[in-house]
Amino acid sequence: MKYKCIIFDCDGVLVDSEKISIKTLVLMAASFGVVLEKENTYRLFLGKSLEFCFNHIESQSDKKLPGNFEQEFRIRSFEAFKSDLKPIEGIHDLLNQLKIPFCVASNGPADKIRLNLTTTKLINHFEGAIFSAYDIKSWKPDPDLYLHAAKTMGFEVQDCVVIEDSAVGVQAALSGGFAVFGFANKGNQTHLEQLDIPIFDTMTKLAKLLE
Secondary structure (H helix, E strand, C coil), X not given: XXXXXXXXXXXXXXXXXXXXXXXXXXXXXXXXXXXXXXXXXXXXXXXXXXXXXXXXXXXXXXXXXXXXXXXHHHHHHHHHHHHHCCECCCHHHHHHHCCCCEEEEECCCHHHHHHHHHHCCCHHHCCCCEEEHHHHCCCCCCCHHHHHHHHHHCCCHHHEEEEECCHHHHHHHHHCCCEEEEECCCCCHHHHXXXXXXXXXXXXXXXXXXX
């Protein structure tokens, strides 16, 4: 295998959480008086920081979001994850087959990452290899999170490949000098195709790319 370490994004790559998070934001925005079209919002919010999403919602209104908006979002989305979250199809088999080190690096807070991996029974693969942007106070599209993950795992940038599903995450990886593979779905394929990176739409195809 060409690479010595694989760095996975979490939401949309390991767990199918993006739709749950964005649906929660759309519902909360509506209760705040801001109507967001779900499909366009998915494309806009995919991979973005929570700050970006909140700023967008606020920009569509003439008032500030309430101070407990983030706390309420965490409560609602975490409850939805516990009941509705599923692993990405084929990810268990892929991780069981890997013979090289891998980790997860996400814009989300560490407790969210752990909850999602635990709920989907993936946590045993990532103990000691979970990296959150909140821990270093730097979020994608800045490359710092991926650089931090590679360094902590003990590998040079050129020895790593990043697995991403969002344009923001791809930008972060490319800015850091990483090779990156894009996980395409109906909502993001057009954007990924514009970035001139290898893309795949099943974990079986990712396994072949990694070879």
